[in-house]
Amino acid sequence: MIPYGCQKIDEDDIQAVVDALKKPLITQGDAVDLFEASISNEVSVNNVIACNSGTSALILACMALEIGVGDTVWTSPISFVASANCALLLNAKVDFVDIDSTTFNLCPLAFEEKLRKANTQNQLPKVLIVVHFAGLSVDMEPIAALCKQYNISIIEDASHALGGSYHGYKVGSCQFSDLTVFSFHPVKHITTGEGGAVCCKSPLLAQKLRKMRSHGITRESSEFLSGSSSHPLWYYEQHSLGYNFRLPDLLAALGSSQIRHLQKWLSKRSALAKNYHDTLPSNVKFQFIPENVIHAWHLFVIQLPEALTGQRDVYFEKLRDSGIGVNLHYIPIYLQPFYQKLGFKQGYCMNAESYFAKTFTLPLHQQLSDSQQMFVVEKIAQLVNDEAF
Numbered sequence: 003m004i005p006y007g008c009q010k011i012d013e014d015d016i017q018a019v020v021d022a023l024k025k026p027l028i029t030q031g032d033a034v035d036l037f038e039a040s041i042s043n044e045v046s047v048n049n050v051i052a053c054n055s056g057t058s059a060l061i062l063a064c065m066a067l068e069i070g071v072g073d074t075v076w077t078s079p080i081s082f083v084a085s086a087n088c089a090l091l092l093n094a095k096v097d098f099v100d101i102d103s104t105t106f107n108l109c110p111l112a113f114e115e116k117l118r119k120a121n122t123q124n125q126l127p128k129v130l131i132v133v134h135f136a137g138l139s140v141d142m143e144p145i146a147a148l149c150k151q152y153n154i155s156i157i158e159d160a161s162h163a164l165g166g167s168y169h170g171y172k173v174g175s176c177q178f179s180d181l182t183v184f185s186f187h188p189v190k191h192i193t194t195g196e197g198g199a200v201c202c203k204s205p206l207l208a209q210k211l212r213k214m215r216s217h218g219i220t221r222e223s224s225e226f227l228s229g230s231s232s233h234p235l236w237y238y239e240q241h242s243l244g245y246n247f248r249l250p251d252l253l254a255a256l257g258s259s260q261i262r263h264l265q266k267w268l269s270k271r272s273a274l275a276k277n278y279h280d281t282l283p284s285n286v287k288f289q290f291i292p293e294n295v296i297h298a299w300h301l302f303v304i305q306l307p308e309a310l311t312g313q314r315d316v317y318f319e320k321l322r323d324s325g326i327g328v329n330l331h332y333i334p335i336y337l338q339p340f341y342q343k344l345g346f347k348q349g350y351c352m353n354a355e356s357y358f359a360k361t362f363t364l365p366l367h368q369q370l371s372d373s374q375q376m377f378v379v380e381k382i383a384q385l386v387n388d389e390a391f
């Protein structure tokens with residue numbers, strides 16, 4: 003099966019992990035600092051806090067913004083469940099803003115309309131989590147302006163978008179948000195096996211994130227509530243509840259080795275995407291890419307022509323049968339049984355549901371060969387053009 007996404011590990015990556023395993027500290031050594039510095043450099047942001055998954059990163063970001071009981075968080079229904087779960091895990095409420103049917107990202111107009119309504123009902127969200135779907139940055143400028151107007155904080159779930167940019171700003175630089183989250187799961191651009199990171203400009207948020215990543219504890223004397231002087235060397239303070247969301251050094255070492263490949267892999271992904279655009283049948287629909295946005299190409303999704311929409315599952319199965327690991331990103335989050343139990347109803351976000359009915363994901367990753375891609379394209383062309391497929 004040609005997978006829709008997969009990691010690439012070379013001998014240097016393996017050696018980096020072996021070296022890390024031979025160090026006295028395999029967690030809480032200096033490899034995490036080095037990995038954080040390399041991300042910081044890559045996305046042009048001052049503060050990077052690495053942690054043990056993208057999901058932990060989302061929870062940390064929500065905790066840093068003090069989301070809790072009585073708060074509401076809005077996000078996109080076309081995302082992985084973690085983008086919404088993080089708010090519920092902190093006992094806040096969650097709600098969904100419909101997507102734009104061309105970019106598949108949260109729609110600024112739908113957001114504006116929903117805000118106006120929520121404002122009259124005194125039900126404004128505290129935080130918006132935008133998701134740069136497939137690697138394409140959300141239209142941040144109008145969204146940031148609305149959030150400023152209504153006093154809403156922004157978290158970017160950039161799990162798909164490492165290496166992308168918006169209006170000249172790297173995704174992760176937090177030019178239009180409070181915090182940005184990345185994931186280093188093996189299907190993402192670079193991997194640490196499991197891992198994630200939170201980026202922010204604010205030193206205060208960074209300080210909170212570091213504490214909450216490790217039990218709410220600090221060992222920095224400048225942060226001590228009992229004053230910075232006259233403490234023995236073993237002294238530490240717990241200031242809040244926190245988790246153990248730390249990334250081990252051996253995984254951080256893999257991350258630092260992987261990130262060296264990022265630019266090369268982004269070029270490869272972008273070339274593959276261009277090839278799909280150029281060679282797939284002309285009646286297949288693609289994600290629309292606005293000007294001034296550099297797509298990071300985590301996923302390549304296509305929509306069947308209108309007349310074939312009802313056939314999606316048949317075609318999906320046929321492609322799987324031919325050894326093509328097509329996938330579906332995503333079932334609208336609120337259609338999950340768990341969210342249905344919370345009261346969300348079918349028909350809540352019409353664009354998301356119509357997207358869901360006709361879209362699927364083709365293989366796209368740094369290991370995909372030209373001949374594999376040609377095979378995928380040929381099969382799809384048969385599907386779309388040939389009744390006898």
Ligand SMILES: *Cc1c(COP(=O)(O)O)cnc(C)c1O
Nearest residue numbers: 055056057082084161185186187
């Ligand atoms: C992968 C992903 C996550 C979660 O990341 P993990 O590292 O698997 O916990 C969150 N949001 C989106 C959009 C993702 O694709």
